[in-house]
Structure formats: C-alpha cells, structure tokens
Amino acid sequence: MLPESAVPLPVFPVPALGPALPEIVLAAGALVLVLVGAIRGERSTALVSAGAIGLMLVALALVFLAPAETQTTFFGAFVSDAFARFFKVLVLIGSIVALMMSHDHFRRLGIDRFEYPILIVLATIGMMVMVSAGDLIALYMGLELQSLAAYVIASIHRDDARSTEAGLKYFVLGALSSGLLLYGASLVYGFTGTVSFEGIQLALGTGGASTGAIFGLVFVAAGVAFKISAVPFHMWTPDVYEGAPTPVTAFFASAPKMAAMALAVRLFMDAFPTIVDEWRQIVIFISLASVILGSFAAIGQTNLKRLMAYSSIGNVGFALVGLAAGTEAGVQGVLIYMAIYLVLTLGGFACILGMRRGGVVLEDISDLAGVYKNHPGLAFCLAAVVLSLAGIPPLAGFFAKLYVFLAAVEAGLAILAVIAVVASVPGAYYYLRIVKVMYFDEPVAPYDPMPAPLGGVMVVSSVFNLIFWLVPAPLFAAALIAAQSLS
Numbered sequence: 001m002l003p004e005s006a007v008p009l010p011v012f013p014v015p016a017l018g019p020a021l022p023e024i025v026l027a028a029g030a031l032v033l034v035l036v037g038a039i040r041g042e043r044s045t046a047l048v049s050a051g052a053i054g055l056m057l058v059a060l061a062l063v064f065l066a067p068a069e070t071q072t073t074f075f076g077a078f079v080s081d082a083f084a085r086f087f088k089v090l091v092l093i094g095s096i097v098a099l100m101m102s103h104d105h106f107r108r109l110g111i112d113r114f115e116y117p118i119l120i121v122l123a124t125i126g127m128m129v130m131v132s133a134g135d136l137i138a139l140y141m142g143l144e145l146q147s148l149a150a151y152v153i154a155s156i157h158r159d160d161a162r163s164t165e166a167g168l169k170y171f172v173l174g175a176l177s178s179g180l181l182l183y184g185a186s187l188v189y190g191f192t193g194t195v196s197f198e199g200i201q202l203a204l205g206t207g208g209a210s211t212g213a214i215f216g217l218v219f220v221a222a223g224v225a226f227k228i229s230a231v232p233f234h235m236w237t238p239d240v241y242e243g244a245p246t247p248v249t250a251f252f253a254s255a256p257k258m259a260a261m262a263l264a265v266r267l268f269m270d271a272f273p274t275i276v277d278e279w280r281q282i283v284i285f286i287s288l289a290s291v292i293l294g295s296f297a298a299i300g301q302t303n304l305k306r307l308m309a310y311s312s313i314g315n316v317g318f319a320l321v322g323l324a325a326g327t328e329a330g331v332q333g334v335l336i337y338m339a340i341y342l343v344l345t346l347g348g349f350a351c352i353l354g355m356r357r358g359g360v361v362l363e364d365i366s367d368l369a370g371v372y373k374n375h376p377g378l379a380f381c382l383a384a385v386v387l388s389l390a391g392i393p394p395l396a397g398f399f400a401k402l403y404v405f406l407a408a409v410e411a412g413l414a415i416l417a418v419i420a421v422v423a424s425v426p427g428a429y430y431y432l433r434i435v436k437v438m439y440f441d442e443p444v445a446p447y448d449p450m451p452a453p454l455g456g457v458m459v460v461s462s463v464f465n466l467i468f469w470l471v472p473a474p475l476f477a478a479a480l481i482a483a484q485s486l487s
Contacts, residue, residue, distance in 0.1 A: 019071040019080035022059040022088065023128050029055035030121045037114035045114045049103055052117035053096055056124060060092045070485060076196050077138040084132040086335060086482035087262035090342050091131065094255030095124045097346050097457055101353055102247030104451040108359065109245070111157050119156075120251065123149035127259035131266070135196040136185040139263060143181070143227065146256060147174050153251070154244045166243030173226070173236045181223025187216030188271075197271035205274040214278055221282050224267065227260035230320065231289035234313050241309035246361065249305055250349035253312055254342055261316070261338050265323055265331055269486045276326040283324040284416055290317025291420050295427035304352050304363050307430060308345075311389060314427055315341055321420050322404035325411035328483050333404035335479035340400040340468070344385050347461025351382040354450040354458075362447075365434060370443025378450070379438045381458040384465045386431040391424060396468035 017024060033051050037044050063085050070081040099120050106112040122145065129142030151174065155167025189195050191212035192203035204213065226233040241249045272279055294314020301307040319341070322333035354375075355362040372379035388397030401424075408417040468475075 016071075016073050019066070019073045020078055020132075022062040022066075023125055023132075025062065026055055026059050026121055026125045026128075029058075030118055030125070033114075033118050033121070037118065040114075042112075042114060045112045045117075046103070048114040049099065049117045052121050053099055055121060056092050056096050056099075059124075059128075060089065060096075063088045063092065072134060074138070076198065077133070077135045078129070079132050079134040082485035083262070083266065083482040086478060087131045087258055087338075088128050090258040090339060091124060091127045091255045094258060094342055094346065095120055095127075095251070098247060098251035098254055100453045101250060101346075101350060101457060102245075104453070105245065105247050105353055105361075108356075109157065109361075111159075111245075113156070116153065116156055119149045119153050123153065124255065127255060130259045131262045133263065133266065134198075134270075136189065137195055139267065140178075140182060140185065142259075143263070144178065146259065147178065147227075150174075150252065150256060153248050154240055156248060157245050160245075162243035163245060166240045169236055169243075170240045177223045177226030177233065180219050180226075184216045184219025184221070184223060187212055187219065189216075191216065197266070200271040201274060204272065209275045209278060214275075217272060217275075217279055218282065220267065221279065221286075224260070224264045225286050228257065228264060228316050229309075229313055230286045230316050231293045231313065232286075234290070234293070237313060238306045238309040241312075242303055242305045242363075246305065246349065246353050246363070249308075250346065250353070253308065253345045253349065257312065257316070257345075258338055258342060261319060261334065264320075265334055266486065268323065269326070269331060273326075280324055280326055283320055284413070287317045287320035287324055288416070288419060288423070290314060290320065291423045292317075295423050295425075298430045299426065301430070302364055302366065304355075304365055304368075307365070308348065308352075311427075312345075314424070315389070318401055318404060318420060318424070321413075321416060322407050324413060324416060325404075325407040327407060327411050328486075329410055330404070330407040331483040331486060332476075332479045333407040335482055336403050336475060337400040339475055339479070340388075340396045343461050343464050344388055344397060346457055347381055347465070348385040348389075350454045350457035350461065351378050351385070354378055354447060354454050356448045357445060359448065365437055367444075368434065368437045369441035371438045371447075373443045374446035375450075377455075377458065378447075381462045383435045383438060384462050386434050388465050390428040390431040392428075394469040396465045399469065399472060 033048050037048050066080060066085060072079050099117055126142045126145030129138060130146060133139035133142055151167055151171040154170045155164050157163035188200060191210050192200050194200055194203060222233060229237040268279055290313050294310050294317060298307050298310035319334050319337045322330040355367055388395035391398050391401045405417040
C-alpha cells in the first residue's frame with residue numbers, strides 16, 4: 001500500500017500514433033540516414049539519397065493506405081483527413097522528384113553532400129505537419145521545421161556567393177515573417193482563449209470577432225503570405241530562386257509551395273470560417289497584387305529562374321482567387337490548381353536543369369535560341385509548360401484557371417475574376433517570348449546529354465499537360481472529397 005502522504009502521479013492519456021505514422025516513419029528514417037552519413041562520410045551520398053527517396057515512397061504508400069475517415073491525435077493538434085492526404089501526396093511527389101533531379105547536377109558541381117537529402121526529408125516532415133496542423137502551435141512547429149531546413153538548403157553551395165546570399169536573405173526575411181505569424185497567433189489566442197482551429201471557430205462564431213482577434217488575423221495572414229510568396233511579402237522570391245542551385249529552386253517552387261497553400265486554406269477555412277467577410281478582403285488584395293506584379297515584373301527578366309519566380313508569384317495569386325471565394329467550390333478549385341501547377345513546375349525545371357553546355361550551367365533565355373533543332377523534346381516540353389502556365393486551352397493550365405474563376409463568380413466575386421483574367425494577359429508575353437526564342441531564333445551549339453531522371457520528368461509532365469482535358473475526372477473527384485473534409 002502507498003503511504004497516506006504519497007500523492008499519486010497524474011496519468012495522461014497516450015495519443016494514438018496511427019494518423020501520424022507517415023511522419024513518424026520519415027523522422028525515424030532521417031535519424032538512421034544521419035548515422036549512415038556520419039559513419040561513411042561523403043562516400044554515402046548516393047546511398048543516403050536512395051534511402052531518402054525510399055523513405056518518402058514508403059510515406060507516400062502509408063498516406064494512400066490511411067483510413068478514409070477523419071482522424072485526430074495529439075489532443076487535436078494533428079488532423080488526418082482527405083484534405084491533408086491530398087496535399088501530402090503533392091508534397092511527397094514534389095520532394096521525391098526534386099531529389100531525383102538534383103543528384104547529377106550536384107555531382108557535376110562537386111557539392112554532392114549527404115546532408116542534402118536528409119535536409120529534404122526533414123523539410124518534408126515539417127511540410128506534412130503543416131498540412132495536418134489542427135492548432136496554431138502545430139502549425140508553427142511544422143512551419144519552423146520546414147523553414148530551418150530550407151534556409152540551409154538554399155545555401156548548400158557554400159563556395160558560391162549567390163547561394164550564400166540567397167540563404168542569408170531567406171533566413172532574415174523568413175525570421176521576420178515567423179515573428180509576424182507568431183505575434184498574430186498570440187493575439188488570436190489572447191482574444192479567443194484557445195489555439196485549436198475548432199475552438200477559434202467556435203469562439204468567433206458565438207462571441208463575434210473582436211478588434212484584437214482581427215488584428216491577430218492580419219498578422220497571421222502576413223506570415224502565411226510570406227510563405228506562399230504573395231505580394232507584398234514576395235521580395236525574397238526572385239533573389240532566392242536565382243541564387244540557390246537550380247535543383248533547390250525546383251524544390252522551393254514545388255513541395256513547400258504546396259504545403260504553404262494547404263496551410264493557408266486550412267487556417268482560413270477551419271479556424272476563421274465564421275468571419276469570411278473580414279479575411280476575404282485581405283485575400284482579395286494579395287491575390288490581385290500578386291497576379292498584377294507577376295504579370296508585369298517578369299516582362300523584363302532575362303534569367304529563367306527569376307522569370308519562374310515571378311511566374312510563381314502570379315500563379316499564387318490565381319490560386320488565391322479560389323480561396324477568396326470562401327466556399328467548397330473555391331477550395332476544390334485551389335486544390336486542382338495546385339496539383340496542376342506542381343506538375344508544370346517540375347516539368348519546367350527539368351527543362352532548365354537540362355540546359356548545360358560544356359559542363360557550364362545555363363540560365364538565360366537567350367541560351368534557348370533555336371533549341372528545337374538540336375533538342376526537339378526539350379523544346380516541346382518547355383513550350384507546353386509555358387503555354388499551359390499562360391492558360392492556353394486545351395492544356396492543363398487552362399482548366400486550373402477556369403475552375404478558380406468559376407468558383408469566384410459563383411461566390412459573387414465576378415469583378416475579381418475579370419480583373420485577374422485581364423491582368424494575366426501581359427503575362428502571356430513573356431511566356432510566348434520563350435517559345436519564340438526556341439523555335440524562331442538562330443540555333444547555337446547543342447546541350448550536353450540529359451540525365452535519364454530529367455528526361456523522365458519531362459515526358460510525364462508533357463503527357464499530363466496534353467491529355468489532362470481527356471481524363472480530368474480523377475483529379476476533380478479527389479479534390480472534391482478533400483474540399484468536403486474541411487469543416
């Protein structure tokens with residue numbers, strides 16, 4: 001028997017780990033890969049890269065095998081639902097493909113380090129936590145885990161001043177945005193009394209939105225806008241995209257973009273659905289500002305990576321048109337848009353990575369002169385990507401824009417949709433200029449042979465882009481189920 005003076009220790013319930021199994025597998029695998037790299041040194045780079053890809057494939061399989069119903073764990077801080085699974089699939093595909101495309105590039109540059117794939121895995125864990133966040137604390141933890149790994153990845157080429165500068169800029173501005181988001185989250189907690197999305201929704205629905213809660217929402221929106229590189233928090237994007245090694249830029253433009261947009265949608269639709277009119281004004285502003293800046297600022301660019309950065313800003317603006325609708329159809333449109341954008345982005349960067357002549361990496365638009373004569377496959381894939389990003393039917397990018405615009409019109413935001421359509425017209429100029437340079441300028445010397453992974457990504461991207469209009473139903477159905485799972 002216990003003595004009378006003994007006080008029994010409190011018993012805390014053990015959370016079920018099943019919903020977070022993909023993240024747990026990635027975390028455990030990352031620890032193993034760190035040990036392998038530490039023991040074998042730089043000789044382990046190929047092994048660690050293969051292990052990282054294998055880990056993410058296992059996580060992808062676990063996401064597909066997860067139960068269909070919504071599950072929560074860690075006392076509601078982690079949510080596994082159809083919406084989370086949809087974006088986790090996109091995040092994992094983006095990370096896997098980006099890692100596959102990087103090995104040959106880093107090997108040629110002499111910076112093929114085993115730390116890089118491990119950092120990709122750690123960033124992927126953070127992104128998956130972001131996607132499944134059920135409260136503000138989990139959201140911030142996932143965001144910081146992804147960001148801290150991304151800062152290092154941006155400056156992975158330590159002997160290159162541009163890469164070091166990109167990492168430093170990303171870190172300084174990222175720290176500022178994290179501070180804004182954390183301050184906003186503290187205001188929301190202070191004026192609602194809870195950090196859970198469900199609790200915030202209930203507090204704002206019953207007691208109304210106080211001025212303090214609105215201020216908190218504005219700061220949180222500012223932090224999220226930085227992560228998705230939306231205007232006016234886009235300033236880091238062109239410099240980081242240009243300065244980071246091209247495979248790193250491909251990673252930044254794909255997987256983190258998916259996770260950040262998922263975070264924005266879940267935050268606004270799960271935590272603040274009762275005050276749509278308040279946050280819709282913010283989303284409309286950053287949407288239009290992003291579309292307009294993305295369309296005009298890229299016109300004078302000569303570097304392909306900077307051009308893709310401004311294109312990314314514009315495409316985020318188009319996706320936010322669907323979020324501004326604040327409806328189930330709007331969320332479905334955002335999901336469709338981001339899935340198509342992921343495939344186009346990976347295909348476009350596969351083409352850019354294939355631009356190498358005499359061992360020298362090429363990035364300027366002028367380096368594409370007459371490329372169709374020496375590399376017709378690369379020219380065809382890149383032309384299909386840029387025309388799709390411009391919204392030319394019947395390519396996949398046309399349907400991506402169509403569904404977010406339809407959702408906006410159905411929500412009574414016809415003016416927003418019209419302005420976005422008109423503002424996108426100047427953007428077609430710099431996309432068509434790339435096609436003109438490839439097919440009508442005088443050819444120069446051919447590129448070096450293209451690695452097989454890049455060719456495979458180009459083929460898959462081109463096929464998806466061209467035949468999407470024939471079989472759009474699977475993606476539409478998956479996006480609808482994901483949108484319906486949000487409260």
